[in-house]
Amino acid sequence: MNLFSGSIPNSISNISTLEVIDLSFNSFIGPVPNNLGDLQNLQFFIIGGNQCGTGEVDGLDFVKSLINHTHLEILDLQYNGFKGPLPNFKANLSTQLSILCLGVNQISKTIPVWIENLVKLTFLAMNENFLEGNIPSGIGKLSKLQRLDLLENKLSGEIPSSIGNLTFLFELRLEANNLNASIPSSLGNCQQLQYINLSHNKLQGPIPKQLFYISSLSIALDLSNNSLDGSLPTEVGNLKSLSTIDISKNRLSGEIPSSIGDCNSLEHLYMGDNFFEETIPHSLTLLKGLQDLDLSHNNLSMQIPKGLQNLLTLRCLNLSFNNLEGEVPTKGIFGNASAILVNGNDKLCGGIAELRLPTCTNHGSTKRQKFNGFGIVLAIISVVLGILLISSFLTLYWIRRSKSKPPSTPLIDDWFLKISYKELFQATRGFSSANFIGSGSFGSVYKGIIGQDETIVAVKVLNLHNPRVYKSFMVECKALRNIRHRNLIKILTLCSSLDSKGKDFKALVYEFMPNGSLDDWLHLLVEAHNHSRNLSLLQRLNIAIDVASALDYLHYNCYASIVYCDLKPSNVLIDSDMTAHVSDFGLARLLLEPNDNSSETQTSTIGIKGSIGYAAPEYGMGGKATIQGDVFSYGILLLEMFTGKRPTDQMFTDDLNLHNFATSALPVHVMQILDPTLIPKEEQSEEIEEVAINRTEGPSHKTDQLQDCITSIIEIGIQCSMESPRERMNINDVGRGLHLIKRKFS
Template identity: 50%
Template sequence: MESLTFQSNHFEGVLPNSIGNLSTQLNALKFGSNQISGMIPAVLQNLINLNSLVMDENLFIGVIPSYFGKFQKMQGLYLSGNKLSGQIPSSIGNLTQLVQLNFSQNNLEGSIPPTIGNCQSLQQLDVSQNYLSNLKNINSLDISENNLFGKIPTTIGSFLNLEKLYLQGNSFEGIIPSSIAYLKGLELLDVSRNNLSGFIPKGLEKLLFLKYLNISFNDIEGPLPTVGVFKNLDATSIIGNNKLCGGIPQLQLPKCPKVTKSRNSLASRTIITIFCVVACLLLVSSLLVLYWRKKYTTKPSSIVSKIDLLPTISYKMLHRATNGFSLNNLIGSGTFGSIYKGVLNQEEMLVAVKVLNLQTKGATKSFVAECNVLRNVRHRNLVKILTCCSSINYNGDEFKALVFEFMTNGSLEMWLHPMADCENQSKKLSFLQRIIIAIDVASALNYLHNHCQQQIIHCDLKPSNILLDSEMIAHVSDFGLARLLTSTDDSSQKCTSTIGLKGTIGYVAPEYGMGGEASTEGDVYSYGVLVLEMFTGRMPTDDMFKDGLNLHNFVKMALPKRLAQVVDPMLLPREVEELGVATAVMIATEKDDNDNEIEVEEANNIEDSRHIDVDMQKCLLSILNIGILCSLESPKERMSMEEVIKELQLIKSAFISVGIRKG
């Protein structure tokens, strides 16, 4: 038995102890929406292989058992709508595969256990409508990049010790609660990429220690203040809110409509304002003395402070670290250089050293300056540039290299197209892994395009430039090479240059071939091709793509009926894969985006997609459609990275939910 379900009935009474005698191979136990009462029986701990336990909307009392921590395979745990009390057991942190956790509408008290941080796969957490104290002593709260929705609770203002609050990348709606103004020690606030609306709370401009505020990509409206953090252009990000007005002149926002006020009211406000400013200056002067004497014991935020980095490194050190740039240390090569694995003497640090192919001489000074700019670009999905080297090698030639953090799982290309003797031959990327990688890459591009101090266009996005760390988190590399390889002495004063960079055949946007300037839309095109490659398993340079047929047209003309013929066989059930091999092939003529006739291979059995699970079909069709929309020939018709991320998050959530419910 794999699943036992008796939900939405009228069962009463308590759970019998005999339920513990069910097969230990049981994966899912679902008896939500009944009237079952009593305490949660201890015999449930016998069912150690459960991955889904649904017991919401019942009448259970007592505490949440600590033995729940034994369910190592648990992915979905639903206890909402009961009468459970006591504290959330710390053993919940043992559920490292947990994706959805719902303890809402109970009588729980205490705080959320810190061990919940061990649940790194957690996507949805709902503990609303309880009596939790909600970590009032915490000084940093990061719940960014999740699927959280609803309003930001006003109780956030009770976290009086909070210094850093990260809420970005969710689906919060409503207004920014005015209670945030109670957080007098708040230094960083990021609510970007949500669905927030309304006006900016007045109190935000009075937070004396607020050094960074990001409200971008919401629907916030009304006047933007000009004091406090709002007067610092570099400390405030507001893009993507088209209804804002006012603000400092550098933002070039429209003027706010004038509101008629009496002279007495204006005079009173002026006097009060002057008094407050003087008082604040005195207060700030006093606090600054104490503030700078205080020794920080916590790690500074990577967003608002510059992390101490390695100094500019010498050629000699890199020569020694890579064993003389030995072929045994060579781990990759491309258009712009060769990459070597190295070990720096300092703390035995494992690094990747990219030695650049220099086509022009000079610009040594600007190379170092540009490298210093790029190594302060920080995002979890960008390869971290540790330092650079600009020197002369032992042959007297100019030498330039970048030093990166080392990625243990190699490139995405190695996983999608392993060589016959590759050690990853036996490893496969699941659908979920691929969609997470697609989200990671989209997040990195979105950051480069929209959230850097100076916009960066990648120009050469492809699988070999996407590296995977030990946890299979994707990191985009080779970003900003345009800055480094075409920099001049005044390059820091102008936008990212991309002169001379044509990208890689198959991934380069068609407008580049006609002399078009590098653009974010060009990166989106490369991303679209990448997505199609990830889920079809076909390179855009495959021999089959000729005479006007490309990967974009190949996928577009096959959907939706011939889905199984274009999807990577590794993502299909075995019977569908075998069916695809067995079907005869004939030649058909179809039309591409420009009404040009193209000969394509077509199987006799055009309905073989029916053998794929319906929910899986929906997910595959949705993500392939994203690849198609991103790789359209017209740049203006392509999706934005913001749209891509939101769509992919929805597909990912749907896929996970289906898996849990079916489990």
């Protein structure tokens, strides 16, 4: 990761004791020396991310000496532009090579047969090349292989049945090739698989039932864009830990099995562009974590299950181009016209006005009258089954509750990645200043790279000199282990161990957010980052919606209501897609036994509940943490986002605060308090878009539209930050209001 250039010198082979050569991500060009095999102690040779295939000589002859090297464990040549075929030779069975990365080059011809002799391999990546021909049947000899990545080549023929011998495999990527024939049933022997992607091939035949007995599947099963036929096996319900199923764009037919409702962890389900028929199974309404559901372009009939409107996490629903009939629900996701697609169903009626469907009449069709008696019987059976199901759940609940709890409950479940202090030390380059991201009262955060897939993470190392840190650590672990939402930071694992000096060491490992915090975007000095990084009005509105969505989940849709307690711009992190994620749960409170009136729900703990300027006024008088306190913090954050003023700005003295400052500007002077960085962007876009505006709607119309938008946003911020908790908005209404503003402004 420097700017070194030129070629790798031949004299490097004179360093006889050399064990590691890592020249990755520089600007080296070829040729690569052929005498590297002379380095008897060489274990790692890593030159990924250079231009070594673009020198005077394009060739891979040097690979031969490295593959047969006695001690070499890692050979990484990816992202280099190497061209031509791999050399033919006989690989030594005694080779120690465990990682071979040849991806993202221009390697052609077939996969050489010597691959099957690399029996110590755990990771083989030859993705994004020009490889053709068959996958060698000898691939099954690589019994220790954990990851196989051959995507985006020109491979054809069948997937060899010997692939079932790879019992340690946890990631299989063969997508975007020309593979045909059927999926081998032997793949079901790979009981460690977490991720399977066979999409964008020419695979035929039915989906083997054996795939649905791989209980370890948790990330994705992607079989889309093939020519698979037959029905979806009922065994699909065995995949209780799977997050994504994509079987779209195939030739699958028959009914959608009701057992799919047993896939408890399913978040993304894509079944569009097939020939599925009959009804949409009601069991889909049991998938409480479902975010995306695509059943479009099938032959599904009858009514839309009303229970889909109760799926609070559902954000995209595509039921278009089927034979559905009857009334479209209006609640939940059905209240958001931009999130649902129902066109191409001529017999649907009702729904919200934006869908422009015909009004439903009270006269049922002849078919519906004919089966009315059957419907009543079915309803009675459903009620009886429902009572039995509820009784079973209650019985299990009381049995579990009556059992004594173990002495200690692990903070993180067994399926989380295990990581040591040493690994974190290496991942962050010794917690170096170059990897330092930021710090707070409870610790420091470093950027790190972990795992064989080189996942970039954020490592929060706790400052154990602070007496409150231990409690914060426990709170954050307990909160994050049970919550999942697209707008909440995802914890990957933790480390509770001893450092190199034998002292206590505690760290939390999160997914890395490359775009930093909202505070950076709002308040970094102009010279600290480019003008182009300023957030536009629409970006700010999207971030505000993301944060409101996160709070709504914590308050009302979590396993137990959680009061976040410390909402502020520095705790809102932005990912590469400019999606906001609420982070840092060190002060969060788990609400105890919520009452029917959630506004009265509060915690029994006392102490710090937020940051100066953002904490609700009742907290300063010893009040307990409530969800209304979070709403107050949100209101202040919203006002800060659109005025550009911190609540601790020097201008706010005596009785003047950010809330009063915004209130006094409504409605006439609202544009005067708008963050100045927003105004030039709108003026520029006005010139660009004026061509598309009707002649009767000149620039003054756009100015009025912008002012209406800002006024509505500021009003929500003011309503959320009222002094009295009872006068503050509900976070549900905040989200709906901001979505409406966004639609009008867009």
